Amino acid sequence: xxxxxxxxxxxxxxxxxxxxxxxxxxxxxxxxxxxxxxxxxxxxxxxxxxxxxxxxxxxxxxxxxxxxxxxxxxxxxxxxxxxxxxxxxxxxxxxxxxxxxxxxxxxxxxxxxxxxxxxxxxxxxxxxxxxxxxxxxxxxxxxxxxxxxxxxxxxxxxxxxxxxxxxxx
Numbered sequence: 001x002x003x004x005x006x007x008x009x010x011x012x013x014x015x016x017x018x019x020x021x022x023x024x025x026x027x028x029x030x031x032x033x034x035x036x037x038x039x040x041x042x043x044x045x046x047x048x049x050x051x052x053x054x055x056x057x058x059x060x061x062x063x064x065x066x067x068x069x070x071x072x073x074x075x076x077x078x079x080x081x082x083x084x085x086x087x088x089x090x091x092x093x094x095x096x097x098x099x100x101x102x103x104x105x106x107x108x109x110x111x112x113x114x115x116x117x118x119x120x121x122x123x124x125x126x127x128x129x130x131x132x133x134x135x136x137x138x139x140x141x142x143x144x145x146x147x148x149x150x151x152x153x154x155x156x157x158x159x160x161x162x163x164x165x166x167x168x169x
Contacts, residue, residue: 014115015061022107023068028068055122055126109123
C-alpha cells in the first residue's frame, strides 16, 4: 500500500489534468481519477516493473474515461466548463472548446502529447496502435487546429477591419 501511494502521488496531478481535458469538467475528472486509483490499487500486484507505473496507470485512466463517457452516452466534451485561472493564451475552457473540432482519438493523442508529455511510441502503446498511425493522426490533428486558428484569426481580422471602418465614418 505504501509503495503504491508513493508512486501514485508522483502522477496524481498529471492524471487529473489529463482526466479534466478528456472529461471536460472537474467532477467527472475527479471521479475518473478515483476510479483509476481504485482499479490500479487492486491490480498493483500484477505490475511487473515499477518503472512502468506511470504508463500503466495512464492506460487505466484512459480506459476509465472512455468507459465513463460511453456509459453516459457522451462522445463530445460538455459545453459547461468552468474557467481556469492563469495567464496562458487560452483558458482551459477555451482550450476544451477549441479541441472539440478534433475526433475523440485525435483529441486524446494531442492531450497526451501536449499535457501528458508523452512521446508518440508511448501513446501508441497506451492506445494499442501503430506508432506511425499515432504520428500521422497527431500531425493531422495539429493541421486541423492550425486551420481553425487561421480561420478564427481571419474572421477576427475582418470584424476588426469592419469596426475600424465604422469608427472612421
